[in-house]
Amino acid sequence: MASDKTDVLHGSLALMVLRTLDTLGPQHGWGIARRIEQISGDVLELNQGTLYPALLRLEQMGWISSKWGASDNNRRARFYTITRAGKKQLAAESENWERISDIIARFLKPSGEAS
Amino acid sequence: MIPLRVLLQRLRGLFRQGAMEHDLDGELQFHLQMEIGENLRKGVTPQQARLAALRRFGGIARTKETYRETHALPAIEILFQDLRYGLRVLRRNLGFTAVAVLSLALGIGANTAIFTLIRALILKPLPVANPQELVQIRQETPRGPLNKRTYDTFQFFRERSELFSSVFAQENTRFNVEFGEQPTPIEGVYVSGEYFPTLGVAPVLGRSLTTADDQESGGADGPVAVISYAFWIGRFAGDRAILGRTLAIQGAPVRIVGVMPPSFFGVDVGKSPNLFIPLRLEPMLQKASSNLHGKFVWRLDVLARKKPGLTDSAFRSGLLAVWPRLNDFFPRRKGQTVIQPSSAGAADASNGISDLRTKFSNPLSS
Numbered sequence: 001m002a003s004d005k006t007d008v009l010h011g012s013l014a015l016m017v018l019r020t021l022d023t024l025g026p027q028h029g030w031g032i033a034r035r036i037e038q039i040s041g042d043v044l045e046l047n048q049g050t051l052y053p054a055l056l057r058l059e060q061m062g063w064i065s066s067k068w069g070a071s072d073n074n075r076r077a078r079f080y081t082i083t084r085a086g087k088k089q090l091a092a093e094s095e096n097w098e099r100i101s102d103i104i105a106r107f108l109k110p111s112g113e114a115s
Numbered sequence: 116m117i118p119l120r121v122l123l124q125r126l127r128g129l130f131r132q133g134a135m136e137h138d139l140d141g142e143l144q145f146h147l148q149m150e151i152g153e154n155l156r157k158g159v160t161p162q163q164a165r166l167a168a169l170r171r172f173g174g175i176a177r178t179k180e181t182y183r184e185t186h187a188l189p190a191i192e193i194l195f196q197d198l199r200y201g202l203r204v205l206r207r208n209l210g211f212t213a214v215a216v217l218s219l220a221l222g223i224g225a226n227t228a229i230f231t232l233i234r235a236l237i238l239k240p241l242p243v244a245n246p247q248e249l250v251q252i253r254q255e256t257p258r259g260p261l262n263k264r265t266y267d268t269f270q271f272f273r274e275r276s277e278l279f280s281s282v283f284a285q286e287n288t289r290f291n292v293e294f295g296e297q298p299t300p301i302e303g304v305y306v307s308g309e310y311f312p313t314l315g316v317a318p319v320l321g322r323s324l325t326t327a328d329d330q331e332s333g334g335a336d337g338p339v340a341v342i343s344y345a346f347w348i349g350r351f352a353g354d355r356a357i358l359g360r361t362l363a364i365q366g367a368p369v370r371i372v373g374v375m376p377p378s379f380f381g382v383d384v385g386k387s388p389n390l391f392i393p394l395r396l397e398p399m400l401q402k403a404s405s406n407l408h409g410k411f412v413w414r415l416d417v418l419a420r421k422k423p424g425l426t427d428s429a430f431r432s433g434l435l436a437v438w439p440r441l442n443d444f445f446p447r448r449k450g451q452t453v454i455q456p457s458s459a460g461a462a463d464a465s466n467g468i469s470d471l472r473t474k475f476s477n478p479l480s481s
Contacts, residue, residue: 029142030149048150048171049178052142053185060124060185068138073152077145078138 013046013054015097018090021064021082028077029055055080063089128187129195135186143175235384239466242378244315245420246465248280249382252417255460262468263413267444269307272417278433280422283309284415287383290390290400293363294350301346303390304381305397311341313420314382319344321358321373329393338396340364341373343380346389364392365400382418384469410445418464434459 013036020035021027027035032055033048058064063086071077082090128135147168154164172178205212240246252272254261264272269284284307291298308329316323323341327334342357351357361368369392380387394415398405406412421430438459445453 028145028149030146033146034153047173048146049173049175050181052139052178053181056182056185057121060121061118062120071145071149075145075148076141078142 011093012097013050014058015090015093017051017054017058017080018063018082018086018093021080022087022090026067026069026079026081028071028079030077032080058086061089062086122188125186125188126191129191132187135183139179139182143172143178147172241314241382241465241467242316242376243382247463248420248423249464250419250421250461251464251468252282252419253460253462254454254458256455256458260460260462261413262416264415264417265410265413265444266408266415267410268441269415269417271441271444272419273309275437276422278422278425278430278437279419281309281313282417282419283307283313284394284417285310285382286394286415287386287388290364290392291366292390293366301389302387303392304383304386304388305394306391307394310391313418316375316379318373319376320347320355321371323373323375324391324393329395331395332399333393333396336370336372338367338369338393338399339372340369340390340392341375342371342391343375343387343389344377345387347374350389364390365402367396367400369396382464382467383416384467416468418468419461421461430461434461 016036016039017032020032020039024031024035029051030048033046033051036046037044055064055066059066059080063083064080065083066078066080068076069079147165150168150171151161151164154167155161159167169175241249243249251262252264264284266284269282272279273282275282286305288303288305289300290303292301293299306324308324308326311323312325318341321341324339325334328336328339333339340362347353347357357371357374359370359372361370363369375391381391392400394407397407401407406414425433435456438454439456441454442452447453
């Protein structure tokens with residue numbers, strides 16, 4: 001496996017799914033997987049199978065809901081939608097994520113610039 | 116720690132295994148087809164497109180396994196499997212199962228029966244006014260208590276107003292009642308006039324017995340009796356015309372003047388008297404075999420209501436003080452003592468009295 005591709009962290013996958021559904025509206029699993037890969041510029045190789053248990057967990061938490069419908073090519077597909085609780089969670093998690101990445105970034109700066 | 120919300124979802128998931136598998140299959144199928152379609156557009160062979168899609172997905176079986184574990188509770192599923200397995204084995208060994216179930220049933224049944232007995236004999240208070248004030252006067256001996264009193268000593272206690280607010284006597288017996296030609300033995304009880312006023316039980320119909328009824332040949336209404344609710348319903352079909360009706364009891368005409376409430380079975384637990392008859396009618400009903408006033412005839416249960424406000428120790432010392440005077444009722448040689456002064460006893464009768472209890476309460480409670 002190429003070393004410049006990154007494994008998807010457990011918690012961050014949830015964040016990406018919520019963000020995708022918030023931006024694009026209802027999506028099926030494959031659509032979500034493709035979107036995540038595209039956004040990451042195909043740097044992130046999602047083990048697509050891991051997406052489905054993650055979707056189930058999010059649904060159990062009440063952050064997304066799912067419904068069977070027809071896809072663009074008129075196939076039966078399961079569509080996921082972000083819920084109101086999911087949006088709240090997304091806002092909280094985004095903020096949290098930014099704070100952490102900010103802290104990490106400070107640690108990784110050249111030592112002379114640290115204040 | 117699984118959040119409660121998720122736990123409930125998963126419990127729900129336990130009962131939707133079939134639907135879940137079906138949905139998941141459909142969903143993964145759709146995913147792979149979309150991926151294969153995408154690959155085909157890049158101009159690869161169908162087989163290459165399929166392999167690439169599967170590689171990208173990363174293990175369908177593993178995904179399904181993770182999904183199932185997330186969907187429900189693996190531990191509970193295993194428990195369900197064990198239960199199902201257990202039931203199958205039990206069904207295969209019917210003989211063993213029958214014996215096991217039967218022993219369990221007997222065990223549970225025996226426990227219930229014993230507890231029912233304990234409750235009735237020991238725990239349940241009488242359905243009367245202030246049962247906690249009731250005591251049974253008895254004589255304590257090294258060989259256990261003597262519960263029965265003579266009529267003379269009953270009268271002696273009845274006069275001890277410094278100790279008791281009221282005292283009554285009763286005797287369980289059977290009366291021959293003539294219905295048509297046929298004399299039928301009916302379980303009943305002789306009660307002194309103070310019985311109903313002391314217990315404070317109100318009749319459902321008519322009146323109860325009073326001291327005025329407790330006379331040699333009856334009071335103003337002549338010889339009277341009251342009956343139990345069960346007897347009224349069972350023998351007289353709940354007919355209100357029972358009041359004033361005369362029954363031939365032991366060959367003597369006795370008028371029914373009241374019906375007791377359904378919850379009232381007298382003070383003797385384990386007995387269910389149907390006829391309550393004034394004690395002093397005994398000579399009239401028993402005729403030649405009467406021995407109510409026999410000096411040495413110990414046949415009466417004597418119960419009393421302790422005087423309210425009397426402390427336990429004051430009651431106890433008062434009882435000990437009067438007890439030796441009981442000897443006056445028994446003709447004896449000089450210096451001989453029939454009743455030991457220390458044998459004074461007044462047992463709690465809030466739960467009623469019972470010969471059954473005297474026999475069984477120690478084995479049951481220890």
